[in-house]
Amino acid sequence: MTLRAERRAEKQRRPLLRSFRFWIPIGILLLLLAALLAAVLIGKPIYDRAMSAKSSLEQAMPLATTAKDQILAGDTASAEATTAQLAALTAQAREQTDDGTWKSLEWIPFVGANLNAVRTAAVVTDDLVTGALAPATVVNLDALTPVDGAINIAAITDMQSVVTQAADTVDTAAAQLASIDQSALIPQVAGALTKLTDAVDELQPLLGPASDVIGILPAALGADGPRNYLVMFQNNAESRGTGGNPAALVLLTADQGRISITQQASSGDFLNERDTPIVDLDPETVAIYGDKIGRYVQDTTLTPDFSETAEIVRAFWGESFGTQVDAVVSFDPVALGYLLKATGPVQVPAEVDVDGWEIQLFDQPVELTADNATSFLLNQVYSEIDEPALQDAFFAAAATTIFDSVTSGAADTKALLTSLTEAIDEGRLMYVPSAEAEAALVGSTRLSGTLPPSNETESLLGVYVNDITEGKLDYYMQLDIAASSTQCEADSPTFSTAATLTNTLDPAAVDGLASYISPARFFPKGVVSTDLVLYGPVGATAATVTVDGTAVTAPTFTHLGRPAIKVNVENAPGATHTVTAEFTAPAGEYGPLSVRHTPMVREVPVALESPGCAAE
Secondary structure: OEHHHHHHHOOOOOOHHHHOOOOOHHHHHHHHHHHHHHHHHHOHHHHHHHHHHHHHHHHHHHHHHHHHHHHHOOOHHHHHHHHHHHHHHHHHHHHHHOOHHHHHHHHOOOHHHHHHHHHHHHHHHHHHHHHHHHHHOOOOHHHHOOEOOEOOHHHHHHHHHHHHHHHHHHHHHHHHHHOOOHHHOOHHHHHHHHHHHHHHHHHHHHHHHHHHHHHHHHHHOOOOOOEEEEEEEEEEEEEEOOEEEEEEEEEEEEEOOEEEEEEEEEHHHOOOOOOOOOOOOOHHHHHHHOHHHHOOHHHOOOOOOHHHHHHHHHHHHHHHHOOOOOEEEEEOHHHHHHHHHHHOOEEEOOEEEEOOEEEEOOOOOEEEOOOOHHHHHHHHHHHHOOOHHHHHHHHHHHHHHHHHHHHOOOOOHHHHHHHHHHHHHOOOOEEEEOOHHHHHHHOOOHHHOOOOOOOOOOEEEEEEEEEOOOOOHHHHEEEEEEEEEOOOOOOOOEEEEEEEEEEOOOHHHHHHOOOOOOOOOOOOOOOEEEEEEEEOOOOOEEEEEEEOOEEOOOOEEEEOOEEEEEEEEEEOOOOEEEEEEEEEOOOOOOOOEEEEEOOOOOOOOEEEEOOOOOOO
């Protein structure tokens, strides 16, 4: 199974409206079909009412899907009309099962428990439609989209009341379903009830946090005073653990919903090559990556723990500029390309500002699109511009242009949310706030850039790429990953990770490479040297390491509660090497097997295999 398929299978956080299971009436339909058995035993009146409820819900199901699509499309008027029809149908189904006659039969042994389950489920479905779906019809996702550089804080505040009501409705539904005694249910009713309960259980962990997030958004947007966000742009053409060399940084300020760029900097604007790290570092981090992670801004992203990176970068920024930083954000050029899917092409000015001087870089503005942004920003620019300061200036200009396009309101709301979700899923967008309330909401999700502290929710393996070549040759590097585990077959399981690195650079193209892409100071031109670090599950120990099938001795460390194996690999143009690490783990609870890795320029296929594990 590929990682893409595994992600679809796992229950991950998704934007509220994308995850709403508005087709919950399907579960009720199955329950009512099961109720026919009881009708045979009790009589035709109950049978007729069960069939009437069944008919209402059969008509409701397609309307639920239609309403969901209309809400996502922002068609409020149509969504309200459709939901009104849907609510009438679920109310009819509820009326047929939720009265004294039906309830009076629930005391009958065996049959009564099933009738109670059917009635409760009908009530829950109707409440979900009226208490969650109907209020959602007034929600307009466009309220989250900046217009003329500002987001409407009042609209977000209104949205919170709707989401809070929906969360309360789902909590009540969960309690009602939990009250059902399932010991006397026939298999058909029990199975269908489980489907409905699972749908509600999936909504619960989404709506609560969604309400919390919307609740803090006004403050995050500067409702209570300006907020400063330091955005690091990681350059994937020179790989680092969480992305790449953070050569460009931008300070965004949010004030009363208005978002603006207030300062820009490059890695050269900080005191690098310092004698001692700017902050105290975790000794485990230093053991693997060296103390240069705190002595050079360019190396702050070596660790897979972005929370540690954020602390270091915040200190560098404070030392050089003294500006308060309320949160650190990471983004990369690949993710900028995703944003261009939502905004459409942008024109980057041909002139850039460098220390107050306007310098002409091109004869005409450069058009960046979703198709060419990655290749231009991570490769072509080094052939077009040969001075690092000018390269950084152009990159900053490109980021500013795309940011202006997003904040102007030009982006399609649904496409923008999809782009941001894709960036988060791939580890290209990370966020570490200073405020404790915000940090608690982010937790150890993918957005936080931290690894899970246990194996309970997922048995995570890590593959992290750190380039030591000097240059931008990782534009050509292809990473493929295969992972497997015996967690469903053995009490003390083993976990294996195979990481294959391929230098796709054509040997015939080496001589024509721009000097900044491959300076050839430490390695022959076109050769890529990579420190590959493979992490095992929490509490595991490293067992064996091979390179291209041959056993090797590699240093093993402990970091973030996990074993970490470090192997250096050199790839000449066209060469491929595979590093395999096996970890042994103690007996315990292990969630589904998963892999996180350095976000590369190229897509990283991941194959997962856990024999004996049931599909999630």
